[in-house]
Amino acid sequence: MPHSEHTSSPIADAFVDLPSFPDNVPTAPLLRISLAKLLQNDVDEQERCWRACCELGFFYLDLNTDDGSGEALLQNVEQLFEIMKGFFELPVEEKTKYDFADQGSYFGYKGYGKGIVDGKGTRDKNEFYNISKDDILNLSEQLPCPDTLNQHRPLFESYIRSSHSLCMLITSLLSSHLPLKPETRNSGGLESLHSLSTTSGDQIRFVKAPPQPHSSASVALGEHTDFGSVTILFNRLGGLQVRLPPSITPTPPSSSEPCSAVEKNLCQDGWTYVRPLPGHCIVNLGDALVKFSGGRLRSNIHRVVPPPGEQGKCERYSLVYFCRPGDDVVLRALVEGRGMGKREV
Numbered sequence: 001m002p003h004s005e006h007t008s009s010p011i012a013d014a015f016v017d018l019p020s021f022p023d024n025v026p027t028a029p030l031l032r033i034s035l036a037k038l039l040q041n042d043v044d045e046q047e048r049c050w051r052a053c054c055e056l057g058f059f060y061l062d063l064n065t066d067d068g069s070g071e072a073l074l075q076n077v078e079q080l081f082e083i084m085k086g087f088f089e090l091p092v093e094e095k096t097k098y099d100f101a102d103q104g105s106y107f108g109y110k111g112y113g114k115g116i117v118d119g120k121g122t123r124d125k126n127e128f129y130n131i132s133k134d135d136i137l138n139l140s141e142q143l144p145c146p147d148t149l150n151q152h153r154p155l156f157e158s159y160i161r162s163s164h165s166l167c168m169l170i171t172s173l174l175s176s177h178l179p180l181k182p183e184t185r186n187s188g189g190l191e192s193l194h195s196l197s198t199t200s201g202d203q204i205r206f207v208k209a210p211p212q213p214h215s216s217a218s219v220a221l222g223e224h225t226d227f228g229s230v231t232i233l234f235n236r237l238g239g240l241q242v243r244l245p246p247s248i249t250p251t252p253p254s255s256s257e258p259c260s261a262v263e264k265n266l267c268q269d270g271w272t273y274v275r276p277l278p279g280h281c282i283v284n285l286g287d288a289l290v291k292f293s294g295g296r297l298r299s300n301i302h303r304v305v306p307p308p309g310e311q312g313k314c315e316r317y318s319l320v321y322f323c324r325p326g327d328d329v330v331l332r333a334l335v336e337g338r339g340m341g342k343r344e345v
């Protein structure tokens with residue numbers, strides 16, 4: 001739809017200039033959870049969210065809210081996409097000034113191909129920039145940062161606070177459903193392990209993956225689970241895939257037009273595309289919550305491959321917030337009863 005034909009909405013505009021996600025590939029049936037309902041303590045919605053966290057550990061969160069908080073977050077996201085594009089356009093010599101890997105830091109820039117995606121040593125096909133929550137909230141020393149980013153510290157702070165509060169809404173829902181040990185519950189449940197004012201590995205991540213020659217070898221980000229507690233993810237092009245457990249069936253394509261051989265190949269062994277939805281973020285749980293919950297919650301394996309169909313010709317950007325336990329928190333089961341052991345992936 002051309003710009004002029006719809007009422008101006010930051011939510012729809014974000015996707016309007018991009019080719020649509022194709023209808024001829026299977027997709028993951030993530031539950032759509034309403035933030036507005038969670039904020040109203042809607043018991044059925046809380047149950048659906050709990051179910052999504054146990055069964056797949058991935059769901060869509062619809063950011064349409066009555067108080068405008070979801071829309072405000074989407075506005076921040078819109079600005080952050082523009083800012084990250086500007087940053088990634090800088091010359092590579094400029095960007096590598098902010099690569100602190102040799103100082104043992106996880107934050108700052110990671111160049112294209114600097115990560116390994118599989119056991120054969122294949123290089124990744126993306127660039128990252130990681131921004132520490134502690135740096136932005138002045139809980140730690142400020143790392144050197146390019147001017148194009150540094151001038152936006154107030155926006156980063158606002159995005160951190162909104163994303164972190166979504167993560168706390170989810171962890172408090174999980175706390176109320178889990179059989180937490182009395183000492184954990186009495187000291188504030190899972191939320192108290194993720195205080196914004198405690199130093200932690202929380203971070204914003206910007207990701208850029210350029211278009212690839214159409215081959216199944218081009219995994220941009222290798223298969224992994226996230227190691228923190230809750231991840232809030234905004235992407236606009238497909239390419240994210242989850243590996244569905246045998247108990248979950250993919251949603252079949254609505255079109256009978258066959259997809260390419262490469263896409264078919266990328267949908268083997270349970271691997272399934274996640275369709276990006278305007279006005280929503282994707283939420284997934286990380287390994288820390290699996291540990292705290294004695295295996296009751298799930299951190300599902302996922303990866304990033306070239307966007308399917310026409311989308312594969314475009315640059316792919318994503319914006320992530322990783323919420324992690326405080327630095328002093330010991331990773332151990334905090335529930336009563338026996339753990340559930342390791343699950344089948």
Ligand SMILES: O=C(O)CCC(=O)C(=O)O
Nearest residue numbers: 207226235240304318320
């Ligand atoms: O870019 C995406 O859609 C997913 C990124 C991701 O899984 C990660 O950065 O851990």
Ligand SMILES: [Fe+2]
Nearest residue numbers: 224225226302
């Ligand atoms: Fe991830």
